[in-house]
Amino acid sequence: MSGNDTIFMKRALALARRGRTSPNPMVGAVVVRDGAIIGEGFHPKAGEPHAEIFALRAAGLGAKGADLFVTLEPCSHYGRTPPCTEAIINSGIRRVFAAMIDPNPQVAGKGIKALQRAHIETSVGLLESETRSLNEGYIKRVTTGLPFVLWKTAMTLDGKISTRTGNSRWVTGEEARKEVHRLRGRYDAVLVGAGTVKRDDPELTVRHYKGTHNPLRVVVDSNASVPLDARVLNSDAETIIAVIDTAPSEKIEALRDAGARVLVLPEVAGRVDLRALVIDLVNLGVNSILLESGGELAASMLDAGLVDRGLIFVAPKIVGGRTAGTPVGGEGVELMDQALEVSTPRMRRFGNDLALEVEIGNHKTGKKPGLQQTKDY
DSSP states (O other): OOHHHHHHHHHHHHHHTTOOOTTSOOOEEEEEETTEEEEEEEOOSTTSOOHHHHHHHHHGGGGTTOEEEESSOOOOSOSSSOOHHHHHHHHTOOEEEESSOOOSTTTTTHHHHHHHHTTOEEEEOTTHHHHHHHTHHHHHHHHHSSOEEEEEEEEETTSOSSOTTOOOTTSSOHHHHHHHHHHHHHSSEEEEEHHHHHHHOOOOSOOSSTTOOOOEEEEEOTTOOOOTTOGGGSTTSOEEEEEETTSOHHHHHHHHHTTOEEEEEOEETTEEOHHHHHHHHHHTTOOEEEEOOOHHHHHHHHHTTOOOEEEEEEESOOOOOTTSOOSSOSSOOSSGGGSOOOOOOEEEEETTEEEEEEEOTTOOOOOOOOOOOOSOO
């Protein structure tokens, strides 16, 4: 491989980021001949042609004898679209560089083998780490059946997410808040509890980046108590309200009349079964979830083992208050050696605020978190 190969794969990655593809992966592709790109494309959304097809169409007859750089192994099976391997073979492509093998069991190396049987030279692994990061939601879903969950919270230097009166606007500065809007645009769904909706009345849309996709808004509301004039029920984005079957039927119907989609789910200790909820969301095409909840829902999601990564914004403020809100509620652990351990934080700065990013779901400690919730989300 040469330095130019890396440049071409970086271009394919840049193209991949343009897609809004869930439940499919984001994929980009470029066709290169004599050191120059002669065709490129990306997968725009599920049901439309894959990146390789757009790139080959753009290259036309020039694809014969050329190289193809693609961020994910080409598919070799019939789904909503024909297999890309057939198009690649028929085009006369000489070599294929794939950033990574597709972990989907329907593919999982079969595409590379099909190309090799057609005597096309293949290479896998160029910029694999970057590609995995781009598609971490897709990878989590196809390998576990669960979505990738990023827990985002913002707290003061003394660990408070609100004052003793419940006021939380604003813990962090504008730069940190803009980063949260950027994240919403990247994730398929944003998840909060009914308590957050009633307390803060958030809209949960992307407002700082015009033209960006709004995520699916999901509210865990066991007893269907969300006010009908809440901003999450406006028409700016789709909203799902998750309730249990003992929730008042008249309230469920009122929420539906207000435009929400209501999911009636099994319960655990009188509250929505969160694992059942995220599996239902996966079945609706959700690969990734941004958790923006208060402390009780955060504790329950952590306790259920459903959080993969944490992003904790820390503002240089001290508010105090023994009853002020904290990022993680629940009963908590009894002993310090029972605490949930996470990876060493990666630190970034947004204006005056710090952001600490930690791996949770993949950080093996062998310890159960033990952070059960004690009250409504």
